[in-house]
Amino acid sequence: MTSVAVIGGGISGLSAAYYLSKAPHLVNKVVLLEGSSRLGGWLQSTRTEEGAIFEHGPRSLRVAGEPGANILGMADDLGLTDQILPVLPSHEGAKNRFIYAGGKLHKLPSNFRGLFRRYELFANQSPALMGLREPFVKGRQEEGDESVHSFFCRRLGKQFTDNAIDPMVRGIYGGDCRQLSVQALFPSIQQAERRKGSITRGLLFGPKKKESPLKVDSELLKKARQERWALWSLKDGLEALSNSLQEYLMKSGVELLTDRRVETLEFDTTNQVVQVNTLDEQLQVNHVISAVPSQCLSQMFAGNHPILSENLSVNPSATIGLVNLEFSGSVLPSEGFGYLVPSGQPERILGAVFDSSIFPQHNRPNSATTRLTVMMGGTWFCEQFGDPNEVDTSLLLDVALETMSRHLNITSSPLRSFTTIQKDCIPQYTLGHTDRLEQMESYIAEKRLPLSLVGCSYRGVGVNDCVLDARKAVTNLLKTHERD
Numbered sequence: 250m251t252s253v254a255v256i257g258g259g260i261s262g263l264s265a266a267y268y269l270s271k272a273p274h275l276v277n278k279v280v281l282l283e284g285s286s287r288l289g290g291w292l293q294s295t296r297t298e299e300g301a302i303f304e305h306g307p308r309s310l311r312v313a314g315e316p317g318a319n320i321l322g323m324a325d326d327l328g329l330t331d332q333i334l335p336v337l338p339s340h341e342g343a344k345n346r347f348i349y350a351g352g353k354l355h356k357l358p359s360n361f362r363g364l365f366r367r368y369e370l371f372a373n374q375s376p377a378l379m380g381l382r383e384p385f386v387k388g389r390q391e392e393g394d395e396s397v398h399s400f401f402c403r404r405l406g407k408q409f410t411d412n413a414i415d416p417m418v419r420g421i422y423g424g425d426c427r428q429l430s431v432q433a434l435f436p437s438i439q440q441a442e443r444r445k446g447s448i449t450r451g452l453l454f455g456p457k458k459k460e461s462p463l464k465v466d467s468e469l470l471k472k473a474r475q476e477r478w479a480l481w482s483l484k485d486g487l488e489a490l491s492n493s494l495q496e497y498l499m500k501s502g503v504e505l506l507t508d509r510r511v512e513t514l515e516f517d518t519t520n521q522v523v524q525v526n527t528l529d530e531q532l533q534v535n536h537v538i539s540a541v542p543s544q545c546l547s548q549m550f551a552g553n554h555p556i557l558s559e560n561l562s563v564n565p566s567a568t569i570g571l572v573n574l575e576f577s578g579s580v581l582p583s584e585g586f587g588y589l590v591p592s593g594q595p596e597r598i599l600g601a602v603f604d605s606s607i608f609p610q611h612n613r614p615n616s617a618t619t620r621l622t623v624m625m626g627g628t629w630f631c632e633q634f635g636d637p638n639e640v641d642t643s644l645l646l647d648v649a650l651e652t653m654s655r656h657l658n659i660t661s662s663p664l665r666s667f668t669t670i671q672k673d674c675i676p677q678y679t680l681g682h683t684d685r686l687e688q689m690e691s692y693i694a695e696k697r698l699p700l701s702l703v704g705c706s707y708r709g710v711g712v713n714d715c716v717l718d719a720r721k722a723v724t725n726l727l728k729t730h731e732r733d
């Protein structure tokens with residue numbers, strides 16, 4: 250039997266506690282310590298008095314892949330099936346994605362036929378032609394990591410990289426693809442080039458994906474696959490997922506402690522005991538699962554384990570300025586997921602999500618409205634808006650409204666708006682991230698530190714990745730305890 254402290258009560262920490270609570274025969278105590286007064290981390294949804302839902306963090310989850318299957322298994326187990334709002338791939342809210350460049354919106358290809366059209370955005374070439382040319386581009390000689398920008402410029406050309414890859418990286422990380430690691434962001438694409446000298450050849454003729462040892466046996470997943478869902482959310486917004494986890498954990502006897510910022514961790518490796526120190530309490534457990542951002546964990550070693558502190562502190566995080574807007578009537582020029590702005594354009598926003606197009610169920614009932622979220626800043630926050638602690642939120646609202654008027658011709662005043670500055674919310678996997686992570690994992694194993702690293706700082710920033718990462722960490726921990 251073992252006792253575990255989970256540090257951090259975002260989706261990663263809550264998920265780690267959830268998977269631990271499924272093994273009461275191996276784990277006799279689970280305590281979760283959260284520094285702030287609420288659980289859920291970036292999962293933040295507001296319901297207005299008129300009944301509209303606004304998301305200030307994540308807003309849609311993917312169904313594809315192992316992480317997509319896994320989270321549906323969790324949602325099913327939590328009894329959320331009736332709450333799910335699925336989006337089909339044929340739905341315009343999933344399918345239509347745009348890039349704003351040269352003063353207008355450009356629609357990206359959304360189906361197989363679209364790959365054979367020529368796009369002004371890509372110097373009048375078709376993606377299919379770019380794919381046919383790519384195998385003839387010489388592979389890279391040097392080993393080691395490379396920036397996302399450099400990799401795609403080599404393989405697919407600068408125009409495609411600047412107008413498709415650059416905005417996509419802004420639309421997931423709020424980051425600059427010139428600073429981020431291709432090995433961490435696009436591992437299978439980088440490996441395809443390594444193995445076969447080309448992305449196209451590597452993806453077509455590379456090894457088949459290994460089947461995951463983690464089983465997901467859920468009716469909800471079967472339904473999602475049968476109906477071919479692309480994305481989903483919940484009736485009350487995605488915060489309902491963390492609220493539901495919280496309820497489940499309370500019923501399962503997990504101790505959930507808020508306003509408990511962990512200051513330091515002291516490891517006794519001989520006895521496999523960790524002392525967890527908050528400002529006015531100490532707690533002793535056999536294992537710690539860290540689900541806080543790596544920068545926060547980096548400060549908890551009190552001068553010990555410099556290899557960990559240093560590696561954990563390398564990646565910065567991006568700050569996103571977020572403006573939720575609600576307008577009367579249908580004011581979008583076309584339905585879709587939204588649009589992104591490449592970093593080379595003279596604009597002050599990263600992009601805008603067409604929330605009411607993706608999830609019209611979140612609109613206030615009984616009147617036609619449009620909901621949008623304008624996202625700005627990211628890696629460019631300080632140079633565009635100044636210190637996030639000092640910026641006047643009315644500046645962000647003004648920029649959002651002025652830009653929506655120019656880009657989408659929306660000139661009416663919003664019925665409602667919410668402006669939020671999400672400080673340091675998305676970790677940036679900079680060059681060397683994968684090697685640093687391996688180095689830390691080897692160090693933890695060699696020193697037998699009873700510590701697991703989970704959360705958005707390591708193996709993916711999507712909610713799905715965070716949940717699966719937590720499951721894998723708990724599975725590994727339980728395996729070692731089953732053996733002992």
Ligand SMILES: Cc1cc2nc3c(=O)[nH]c(=O)nc-3n(C[C@H](O)[C@H](O)[C@H](O)COP(=O)(O)OP(=O)(O)OC[C@H]3O[C@@H](n4cnc5c(N)ncnc54)[C@H](O)[C@@H]3O)c2cc1C
Nearest residue numbers: 257259260261284290291306307308511674704705711712
């Ligand atoms: C604006 C925005 C939009 C996004 N959109 C999407 C999307 O559409 N789809 C998607 O899949 N993902 C999206 N994401 C990403 C996803 O929401 C996050 O990566 C994920 O929620 C991170 O969860 P986490 O638990 O790892 O981290 P966090 O949510 O950051 O949780 C960490 C927790 O640790 C606590 N903590 C910190 N220090 C301490 C300490 N010393 N002691 C105790 N507790 C501490 C914090 O208070 C926090 O609650 C978005 C993120 C943002 C910000």
Ligand SMILES: C=Cc1c2[nH]c(c1C)Cc1[nH]c(c(CCC(=O)O)c1C)Cc1[nH]c(c(C)c1CCC(=O)O)Cc1[nH]c(c(C)c1C=C)C2
Nearest residue numbers: 346419420421422423587588589599600601602624710711
């Ligand atoms: C404009 C800025 C941002 C937009 N969304 C985010 C930012 C910073 C944050 C974000 N969006 C997604 C994720 C999770 C990724 C994952 O691994 O699951 C995060 C952290 C989802 C997402 N958004 C876009 C893509 C391509 C994805 C991946 C999943 C999917 O294909 O649905 C692109 C995108 N993001 C934004 C817009 C307006 C947009 C495209 C038009 C907003």
